[in-house]
Amino acid sequence: MALFKxxxxxxxxxxxxxxxxxxxxxxxxxxxNKIVKTFKNAAGEFTVLKGVNTSFSRGEFVxxxxxxxxxxxxxxxxxxxxDRPTSGEVFIGGVPIHTLNExxxxxxxxxxxxxVFQFFQLLPTLSLVENIMLPMDFCHMYEPGERYDRAMxxxxxxxxxxxxxxxxxxxxxxxxxxxxxARSLANDPPILVADEPTGNLDSKTADAIFGMFxxxxxxxxxxxxxxxxxxxxxxxxxxxxxxxxxxxxEWVAKALPTLTHQQMLAASxxxxxxxxxxxxxxxxQGQASENVYIVTQGEVEISAQPAKGGEEVLSxxxxxxMVGEMEALKNRLATATVRANGKAxxxxxxxxxxxxxxxxxxxxxxxxxxxLVRQRESERLRPVLAY
Ligand SMILES: Nc1ncnc2c1ncn2[C@@H]1O[C@H](COP(=O)(O)OP(=O)(O)O)[C@@H](O)[C@H]1O
Ligand SMILES: [Mg+2]
Numbered sequence: 489m490a491l492f493k494x495x496x497x498x499x500x501x502x503x504x505x506x507x508x509x510x511x512x513x514x515x516x517x518x519x520x521n522k523i524v525k526t527f528k529n530a531a532g533e534f535t536v537l538k539g540v541n542t543s544f545s546r547g548e549f550v551x552x553x554x555x556x557x558x559x560x561x562x563x564x565x566x567x568x569x570x571d572r573p574t575s576g577e578v579f580i581g582g583v584p585i586h587t588l589n590e591x592x593x594x595x596x597x598x599x600x601x602x603x604v605f606q607f608f609q610l611l612p613t614l615s616l617v618e619n620i621m622l623p624m625d626f627c628h629m630y631e632p633g634e635r636y637d638r639a640m641x642x643x644x645x646x647x648x649x650x651x652x653x654x655x656x657x658x659x660x661x662x663x664x665x666x667x668x669x670a671r672s673l674a675n676d677p678p679i680l681v682a683d684e685p686t687g688n689l690d691s692k693t694a695d696a697i698f699g700m701f702x703x704x705x706x707x708x709x710x711x712x713x714x715x716x717x718x719x720x721x722x723x724x725x726x727x728x729x730x731x732x733x734x735x736x737x738e739w740v741a742k743a744l745p746t747l748t749h750q751q752m753l754a755a756s757x758x759x760x761x762x763x764x765x766x767x768x769x770x771x772x773q774g775q776a777s778e779n780v781y782i783v784t785q786g787e788v789e790i791s792a793q794p795a796k797g798g799e800e801v802l803s804x805x806x807x808x809x810m811v812g813e814m815e816a817l818k819n820r821l822a823t824a825t826v827r828a829n830g831k832a833x834x835x836x837x838x839x840x841x842x843x844x845x846x847x848x849x850x851x852x853x854x855x856x857x858x859x860l861v862r863q864r865e866s867e868r869l870r871p872v873l874a875y
Pocket of ligand 2: 560561
């Protein structure tokens with residue numbers, strides 16, 4: 489420890505001034521604009537992130553998912569500043585972190601971000617409590633006399649205080665990860681970034697670690713977590729799906745879950761956002777609809793005018809579901825009218841022929857759609873009158 493102390497004293501007495509996070513609550517906490525990341529090696533250039541635009545709000549618990557090699561780690565390394573974009577901008581709490589120099593970056597990161605890796609990365613020669621004091625020493629946070637007590641209280645938080653004086657090698661992987669989480673909280677950062685933090689743990693331990701993240705989110709932290717574990721991905725508040733270095737539209741992923749990630753990405757590029765005011769008609773009974781629609785906000789009402797007259801409400805459909813796909817699949821005129829129910833509705837419109845081409849490429853999706861069509865047709869036999 490003495491060695492480390494003198495190292496930090498010598499090299500880090502000068503702490504560069506770093507901009508503070510601004511408190512504008514109306515802005516996303518993390519904003520990424522047109523991020524391109526290209527790696528160069530002997531084989532040439534390889535573009536890993538292809539113009540990513542995304543943002544994360546305060547208090548969100550976001551899961552970043554996608555196949556191995558899709559660009560998840562590269563994306564979150566743009567947030568931590570471990571890596572820099574080739575072009576594009578990253579604002580965190582209003583601070584343009586892509587413009588900070590290396591010294592500013594490391595201090596800014598130490599104060600504002602907690603980072604948790606798959607392989608815990610505790611320093612093997614330091615005790616657990618010393619590992620947790622290190623980020624406070626490095627960033628000159630808290631009075632030197634307070635740091636030990638603070639580190640102990642963080643160890644208590646993750647129920648590791650009774651092991652405080654042990655070396656990392658003396659405890660299990662799950663315990664090391666708990667200590668790594670305590671370390672990430674050393675400077676009380678508003679944001680935690682974790683890259684497959686449960687990837688090296690058994691499912692029971694993974695569940696416990698995930699529970700700790702949930703707890704931190706409930707206390708106001710914002711967490712961005714890459715995960716391979718689909719059962720954990722279901723429990724975050726939002727997922728961001730990356731395919732081939734681009735972000736898949738989350739509504740497309742939700743409405744068409746049986747597509748491959750590649751197909752979802754292709755579909756994301758074929759949809760256009762549209763808005764319909766309250767009562768406005770999206771699809772008119774008896775006419776051919778040019779588009780299928782994925783509802784993203786609000787609710788649509790599906791109603792039919794039977795031959796005997798009047799109007800029957802057949803169904804109401806909300807965010808994440810499609811309308812118009814039955815007519816497209818069966819290549820027929822609309823057998824019901826779809827309109828914005830009560831309030832304005834936001835949708836993604838996809839041209840009918842593009843939708844059909846997509847379905848033609850995906851047997852799983854065709855089957856899922858046909859199942860849905862049968863379900864909707866049976867609903868049709870019992871109109872929803874009693875809402
Ligand atoms: N430093 C690097 N140099 C060259 N290629 C890299 C580098 N880092 C990542 N890559 C490549 O970028 C792609 C995405 O990597 P990564 O972001 O680690 O994916 P993921 O985390 O989704 O598995 C991979 O093909 C990987 O080989
Ligand atoms: Mg990775």
